[in-house]
Amino acid sequence: MRIPIKIWQRFVLLLVFTLSLTRKGAGEPANERGATEFHDKGCLQCHAIGGIGGHKGPDLSGVGRRKNKNALRQQILEGSGAMPAFREALTGDEVEELVRYLQHCRAKPPRQVAPQLSVQ
Numbered sequence: 001m002r003i004p005i006k007i008w009q010r011f012v013l014l015l016v017f018t019l020s021l022t023r024k025g026a027g028e029p030a031n032e033r034g035a036t037e038f039h040d041k042g043c044l045q046c047h048a049i050g051g052i053g054g055h056k057g058p059d060l061s062g063v064g065r066r067k068n069k070n071a072l073r074q075q076i077l078e079g080s081g082a083m084p085a086f087r088e089a090l091t092g093d094e095v096e097e098l099v100r101y102l103q104h105c106r107a108k109p110p111r112q113v114a115p116q117l118s119v120q
């Protein structure tokens, strides 16, 4: 007996849906947890990512291109300039999740709209 394609479609949809539910409960991807922490730990008050956030500190939309894991970790743990150290405020896991999240922030700077005129 052939199973009608509509039934197959529903079956696949249901499967995808169920999988998406179990994923959320069991293990939210680490860089999503990092995004949540970025908000919850107050980073967002000073730093913008993707146009949202404060401007006391540099925009971090593309920080994953500028800084590697170790530099990111050190910045978070020790702070610098007007940024406080977060060593006392975060657990080791939270630091790693933030680092992973920031590594994924790799937006390119906006392209120049018009070609530059070079007058020489």
Ligand code: HEC
Binding pocket: 038, 041, 042, 043, 044, 045, 046, 047, 056, 057, 058, 059, 060, 063, 066, 067, 072, 075, 076, 080, 081, 082, 083, 084, 086, 098, 102
């Ligand atoms: C009180 C404001 C403030 C808060 C809160 C803050 N930062 Fe910063 N952050 C800064 C400033 C200012 C700098 C620039 C430091 C410098 O010039 O040395 C900076 C720099 C950085 C850099 C390096 C940026 C670059 O372009 O090299 C990273 C990464 C960073 N912060 C991540 C975080 C994270 C993650 C948090 C939350 C745990 C956080 N910051 C919380 C103000 C803040």
